[in-house]
Amino acid sequence: MEANQITVTSPLLPDLNEFNELLKEIWDSKWITNNGSFHRRLETALAEYLKVPYVSLFTNGTLPLITALQALRITGEVITTPYSFVATTHSLWWNNIKPVFVDIEWETGCIDPNKIEAAITPRTTAIMPVHVYGKPCNVDAIQAIADKYGLKVIYDAAHAFGVEVNGESILNAGDMSTLSFHATKVYNTIEGGAMVMHDEQTKKRIDYLKNFGFAGETEVVGPGINSKMDEIRSAYGLLNLRQVDAAIEARHQVAIRYREALRDVEGITFWDDLPGVKHNYSYFPIFVDAEKYGMTRDELYFKMKSQGILGRRYFYPLISEFSTYRGLPSAAPENLPVAHKMADEVICLPMHHALSEEDVERIINAIVEK
Numbered sequence: 272m273e274a275n276q277i278t279v280t281s282p283l284l285p286d287l288n289e290f291n292e293l294l295k296e297i298w299d300s301k302w303i304t305n306n307g308s309f310h311r312r313l314e315t316a317l318a319e320y321l322k323v324p325y326v327s328l329f330t331n332g333t334l335p336l337i338t339a340l341q342a343l344r345i346t347g348e349v350i351t352t353p354y355s356f357v358a359t360t361h362s363l364w365w366n367n368i369k370p371v372f373v374d375i376e377w378e379t380g381c382i383d384p385n386k387i388e389a390a391i392t393p394r395t396t397a398i399m400p401v402h403v404y405g406k407p408c409n410v411d412a413i414q415a416i417a418d419k420y421g422l423k424v425i426y427d428a429a430h431a432f433g434v435e436v437n438g439e440s441i442l443n444a445g446d447m448s449t450l451s452f453h454a455t456k457v458y459n460t461i462e463g464g465a466m467v468m469h470d471e472q473t474k475k476r477i478d479y480l481k482n483f484g485f486a487g488e489t490e491v492v493g494p495g496i497n498s499k500m501d502e503i504r505s506a507y508g509l510l511n512l513r514q515v516d517a518a519i520e521a522r523h524q525v526a527i528r529y530r531e532a533l534r535d536v537e538g539i540t541f542w543d544d545l546p547g548v549k550h551n552y553s554y555f556p557i558f559v560d561a562e563k564y565g566m567t568r569d570e571l572y573f574k575m576k577s578q579g580i581l582g583r584r585y586f587y588p589l590i591s592e593f594s595t596y597r598g599l600p601s602a603a604p605e606n607l608p609v610a611h612k613m614a615d616e617v618i619c620l621p622m623h624h625a626l627s628e629e630d631v632e633r634i635i636n637a638i639v640e641k
């Protein structure tokens with residue numbers, strides 16, 4: 272990395288001395304994985320922080336998606352969004368489920384509830400929406416459809432750590448929600464993830480499933496997987512939980528400055544905070560209208576790159592454009608016009624807790640000065 276490069280994200284790292292102290296505790300206990308004390312402490316601390324009843328830790332954010340589908344015995348077809356990270360759809364593929372792509376709303380980037388019903392067939396068993404960029408999906412409209420047709424709802428909430436609507440965690444929506452604690456996310460455990468569920472029974476079942484299906488020393492209750500988080504990353508996670516509020520506030524300040532500076536730039540649009548929503552500022556997407564801005568998204572993206580500013584065309588290409596999925600009938604571009612427009616216009620600007628004011632101004636200047 273060059274000295275003057277601005278990266279799109281930067282991991283939130285715990286204080287090394289504090290981490291060392293916890294490592295010493297782990298070394299002394301000689302308990303390094305398998306539901307140790309740090310694992311249990313982190314699950315409790317996360318449930319409290321996130322205002323959810325139950326959390327089960329995982330070793331990354333993809334396995335809870337795969338495991339949720341297993342736990343709910345989802346089969347056949349699942350309605351999902353093409354505008355996400357590819358792991359969302361991969362989790363369906365790994366369960367032998369046919370993904371059915373439905374278009375998104377321009378206002379949120381999330382799946383458009385008005386287009387879900389038309390995609391339901393007798394084989395549909397669930398909906399897998401994504402709170403993309405941490406913007407809450409229209410969970411009430413989605414639940415109403417799910418209830419009407421008897422479908423399960425699993426939210427990929429990888430971007431939605433700490434997001435609340437009117438004081439309630441968005442993670443309480445649907446049957447289950449999954450989180451990613453990957454290094455690039457707002458809150459990280461290096462690699463890691465979690466599942467959020469509403470009752471003790473489900474929590475128990477998920478805890479079995481992430482440990483090979485073991486329900487006791489000699490009892491296996493199902494074909495489980497291994498997705499346990501170890502003690503070292505659990506301890507790291509406990510420390511990061513103490514500083515995540517400050518990190519989110521630092522991101523908030525960057526968002527305020529971006530909005531102030533870019534509000535009147537012709538051809539550049541972005542989203543404002545929604546009333547009643549506690550945002551986590553996990554990403555700052557802007558949308559480039561080539562005609563009005565006088566430059567295409569790619570021209571701006573590569574110009575920024577040449578100045579050492581690493582934005583991301585996130586999510587481009589759409590999941591429905593990857594070779595694995597583009598043969599599906601629902602992957603046809605005519606079926607997904609809004610998602611295609613967003614994928615063609617988006618740049619996620621650098622957004623993290625450690626961006627300096629100088630860097631933010633450099634990023635703004637790259638966009639404002641043509």
Ligand SMILES: *Cc1c(COP(=O)(O)O)cnc(C)c1O
Pocket residue numbers: 331332333334355356358359401427429430451452453462463464
């Ligand atoms: C990061 C991410 C995942 C996958 O999480 P990992 O921890 O990297 O396995 C899944 N879905 C979305 C939307 C993501 O952004």
